[in-house]
Amino acid sequence: MSSELPVLRWGIIATGLISSWFVKDLALSRPDAKAKHIIQAIGSSSSEKGKAFAEKHLPGLQPTIYPSYEEVYNDANVDIVYIGTPHAFHKQNCLDAIRAGKHVLCEKSFTLNAKDAKEVFNAANTKNVFVMEAMWTRFRPLTLALRKMIHEDKAIGDVRRVLCDFGLHQDIAALGPESRLKNPALGAGSLLDIGIYSLTWGLLTLDAGTGTTAQNPKILAAQSLESGVDLASTMILLYPNGAQGILTSATYAKSPKPFCRIEGSKGVITVEGPAASMPTSFTVEPKEGEVQTHDFSAPGMGFYYEADAVALNITASKTEDDIMPWAETTRVLELLDEVRNQGGVKFPHEN
Numbered sequence: 510m511s512s513e514l515p516v517l518r519w520g521i522i523a524t525g526l527i528s529s530w531f532v533k534d535l536a537l538s539r540p541d542a543k544a545k546h547i548i549q550a551i552g553s554s555s556s557e558k559g560k561a562f563a564e565k566h567l568p569g570l571q572p573t574i575y576p577s578y579e580e581v582y583n584d585a586n587v588d589i590v591y592i593g594t595p596h597a598f599h600k601q602n603c604l605d606a607i608r609a610g611k612h613v614l615c616e617k618s619f620t621l622n623a624k625d626a627k628e629v630f631n632a633a634n635t636k637n638v639f640v641m642e643a644m645w646t647r648f649r650p651l652t653l654a655l656r657k658m659i660h661e662d663k664a665i666g667d668v669r670r671v672l673c674d675f676g677l678h679q680d681i682a683a684l685g686p687e688s689r690l691k692n693p694a695l696g697a698g699s700l701l702d703i704g705i706y707s708l709t710w711g712l713l714t715l716d717a718g719t720g721t722t723a724q725n726p727k728i729l730a731a732q733s734l735e736s737g738v739d740l741a742s743t744m745i746l747l748y749p750n751g752a753q754g755i756l757t758s759a760t761y762a763k764s765p766k767p768f769c770r771i772e773g774s775k776g777v778i779t780v781e782g783p784a785a786s787m788p789t790s791f792t793v794e795p796k797e798g799e800v801q802t803h804d805f806s807a808p809g810m811g812f813y814y815e816a817d818a819v820a821l822n823i824t825a826s827k828t829e830d831d832i833m834p835w836a837e838t839t840r841v842l843e844l845l846d847e848v849r850n851q852g853g854v855k856f857p858h859e860n
């Protein structure tokens with residue numbers, strides 16, 4: 510019965526694109542929901558923006574609208590803060606929410622670099638609150654089934670090579686300097702925006718481990734820069750057993766629907782979807798046997814999978830999640846730091 514489900518009251522920080530996707534998904538009615546999500550409050554740079562956001566994306570609901578983020582952190586009726594600001598603000602937003610004693614779900618990339626992430630996790634540890642990077646793709650049933658098929662069932666034998674691309678047609682040159690996709694001070698660039706997903710697919714499929722149990726691959730990287738912003742990034746991962754990941758991001762052109770190809774000793778798997786963040790099916794082509802497509806289409810976009818996981822963790826008094834633990838967020842950022850070190854991107858805050 511729905512009354513037995515854990516209840517989580519969310520305070521939403523920022524009213525941009527991702528926040529709109531997130532709240533719409535949480536407001537969906539789902540027979541298989543594992544938690545009840547309430548959008549309790551919305552914090553924005555202005556009340557007008559906050560009000561317009563609620564009217565458009567949460568019709569019939571009446572969250573408290575605040576003209577600041579601080580008021581959301583201090584609202585006693587908010588259990589958890591969802592952070593949907595540009596990358597450069599995540600660290601401060603997280604620290605502010607944690608200081609107020611709130612749990613946090615923060616969009617990817619969690620922070621600009623691994624050092625900042627460690628600072629946030631240290632603060633969370635001190636305050637004993639739950640914190641997680643909103644790497645929603647990892648929580649999708651498709652991703653969990655694919656990992657099982659590759660690493661436990663060995664459906665394509667040993668994985669030898671993985672190719673993944675996340676490309677969008679963003680036309681960066683045409684954007685204004687205020688855009689989070691163009692302004693280095695906001696953490697712009699394809700790597701932290703979309704390359705993080707290509708890297709994630711490589712890490713998920715080349716290795717069964719996560720966080721402290723994962724192997725650390727060697728990394729070779731190149732980035733194409735314009736005014737300090739990477740328009741394209743390429744990463745090659747090399748694992749001790751010789752397996753390779755060729756993982757790319759670009760702002761010039763949209764990737765095709767099959768965005769990832771996993772090559773094993775006994776077959777190939779392709780992963781399909783509108784974007785590398787949102788896989789909807791995968792196809793297994795064994796060297797011997799039948800080709801099979803596994804479809805995971807579901808209502809909405811699928812942000813509720815990570816949200817349900819967060820609610821269950823908080824109900825169990827956990828401070829981190831097993832699928833996206835603190836050590837994994839930190840490891841991903843360390844790899845991204847190394848890509849930027851080789852590729853040449855430095856954010857203004859890092860000078």
Ligand SMILES: NC(=O)c1ccc[n+]([C@@H]2O[C@H](COP(=O)([O-])OP(=O)(O)OC[C@H]3O[C@@H](n4cnc5c(N)ncnc54)[C@H](OP(=O)(O)O)[C@@H]3O)[C@@H](O)[C@H]2O)c1
Binds near residue numbers: 522643
């Ligand atoms: N999981 C996903 O699939 C996904 C998809 C897209 C983006 N994201 C992530 O979500 C985050 C935000 O991306 P977005 O596409 O939603 O960005 P966006 O549409 O530009 O919205 C960002 C919001 O942040 C707030 N903000 C505060 N200071 C700002 C500043 N100086 N400049 C611009 N905005 C500022 C604004 O909200 P207020 O004015 O209301 O305060 C703004 O609407 C990023 O971390 C991004 O990587 C994730």
